[in-house]
Amino acid sequence: MENWLVKRAKLDPDKVALILEHADFTFKELNSCVQLFASKLYTSGIRKNDPIALFSDNCFNGYVAILALQQVGARIIMLDTQLSANALEYQIKDSQPKTVLVSDSAPTKNILNVSWDKTWMSDVLSLNKSFDYQPVSEFDNDQVATILYTPNDNSDIGVMLTYGNYFFSAMGTDLTLGINKDDIWVLTLPLFNVPGFSIIMRSMIYGIGVYLIDGFNLHHLNKVLINERATIISLTPPMLRELLNSLPQGKGYNEKFRCVYLGYGLVDNWTLLRCNMLGIPVLQSYGMTETTSNIAALSFDDAETKTGSCGQPFFTEQIRITDINQDDIGSIEVKSPTIAIGYLNKRQLYQSRFTSDGFFKTGDMGYLDENNFLYVKGRKNELIYRGDKIIYPKEVENTYRSINGIVDICIVGVADKKENQVPVAYLELKENAFLTSASLEEFGKHNLIDYQVPVEFRLIDKLPKTTNGKILHRKLLSLEYEII
Missing domain, CATH: 3.30.300.30 (ANL, C-terminal domain)
Incomplete structure (x- = not known):
């Protein structure tokens, strides 16, 4: 496919792409910033297919760096800024990046103790632009776009996700949510996790704006949702509970707000009841890092009648239940173009997660009702x-x-x-x-x-x-x- 950012800047040059607390950027303006940063990355010696680790908070420079690394064609290794020095050391040694690109605004205490070459974003910005640089013309569906680490039983594993994974994930989400050009997605989840990173990719694919917020500042978030143009926000159940507890009495979200897109675990009925009383639509979803975020979600039409469900599988997904137990609960398995291409340096573990007919074993337990709505009961090993x-x-x-x-x-x-x-x-x-x-x-x-x-x-x-x-x-x- 043609380079997503370049194409979006051609199709919607004047459409708002990124909203910060004190500034907006159109796709044309964002593309200009990204291409300048990418040319400086090229000057620093970063080339196509180079593995580059990114250590950044939800800041403007981090957002631009992600897009710029894509323009160069680098493979991005996303590092969790909250990890201990030992965990960071393990992930970096496992992924062997050419350099670790560090945001100046990220909490750098632990990354400074890692014995690896580090490049500060401020140092990159001080470089001259390269006149030899050209952005990649196409994004290959099979090219690894990101490596994101997720906890495993004994050690973290690097999940390799391709541009094709992200594209099909975006298509499935769109067919369920019905994304329109007026949508603005609030990004307060960390950039270095798949739900947060996916929002960046959806922005380019859909041509919608992203409201970028660093950290989970309850007052600021509620202010944005009440007074600004936000229409969708991705949250986890604990985040939603905290947000509701801090909502000013008598206040509701802005008239264009469409839904809380909820992932990462089950939400309790009391929280859902509070949202219903406040007129805040909640769409529960299901997914994991290996499935490029969500593979099932409730639609707006089903949100009230199927409370407790994660919705029906996306059009792009096949979900089945196997090894059904005495409670009619079984193992959730999925076949999909959104399944990660592999685990970094752990090929045998990756292959062991598949059945003989190509279904990925999620490790979760649940059931499908008579209308094919998915209900998740928890992790099998828990x-x-x-x-x-x-x-x-x-x-x-x-x-x-x-x-x-x-x-x-x-x-x-x-x-x-x-x-x-x-x-x-x-x-x-x-x-x-x-x-x-x-x-x-x-x-x-x-x-x-x-x-x-x-x-x-x-x-x-x-x-x-x-x-x-x-x-x-x-x-x-x-x-x-x-x-x-």
Whole structure:
């Protein structure tokens, strides 16, 4: 396909492409900035197919750098700015970038301790432009566009996503949401995760604007959603809960606002009810890094009648359920042009994720109803087998999240004295929350089946999470706690 940014600048030169707090950029203006930056990257020695790591927050220079690296034809390795020095060191050594391009505004404490050549964006900007530079004319569907790391059981894995993956992902999203030229997508999710990065790609494919926001500033976000032109925002369930809690009383979002596009986990019914009362449409979706973000989502027509569902599979996706258990729940498998082309340096692991007929094993459990709507019950390796009963932790967690005073909760299976699995709750509470094990157990008995009620409630300072809000179960059991 013709270079997406160059083509969009030809088709919609005067259409707003990027909105910052104090400035707007049209596609023509954005393209000019990007091409200048790309020529300076070329001067610095970056060439087509070079692996380049990018360490950046959600800033203008980081956004431009992503597009500029695409213009040069580089393979972009996106680094999480919140990672420890050891985790960064592992990912960089695993991906072997030619250089690490560092944003001057990113939190650089940990990246400075990494033993690798680093190039600061300010140093690139000070270079002369190259008169030999020409942007790539085409984006090859099979070319690796990004490598994004995602947690695995033992170590992080680099997921290789192509331009074709991103294009088909955008097509599936469009057919469900019905994107129009007036849409402006709020990007507050990190650029270095697939949901955030996908918004940049959708902007060029759809020709829509992006409202770029660094960090999760609740006051600023609500101000944008109430007063500005924003129509869509991507959030995780914890982010949505925090945003609702900080919404000024009596306020609603602007009249053009269309929906919260919700990913990364199940949302509790209390949060959905609050959104309904406030007139905030919520479209739940399902996807993962390996599927280039979402592969199923609720449509506007089905949002009310299919509460709790992640919607129907996109037109580009085949989803099936296998190995169905006693609860009629099974393994979610998908066949799709959005499936990653591979795992970096882990070919055998990648191949092991596929069935003999080409379906990708997601590792998630769920079911499809009679209308082909997908319901996700949780990760297969997080299920708790208590005797002959199966406990789905997400169901228990979402029930307890309706309690005022609970910031977040995670249910895990722990072996008891008889080496049977029993559910244990790890809790993060608000200040001055007067909750006891007895009151929480009583709540569980009234709202859950007996075998689902946690046998212990462990209080910790903060649940360990990835930057997209996923709880890191492998770190949880090693934390200090107190029984409440």
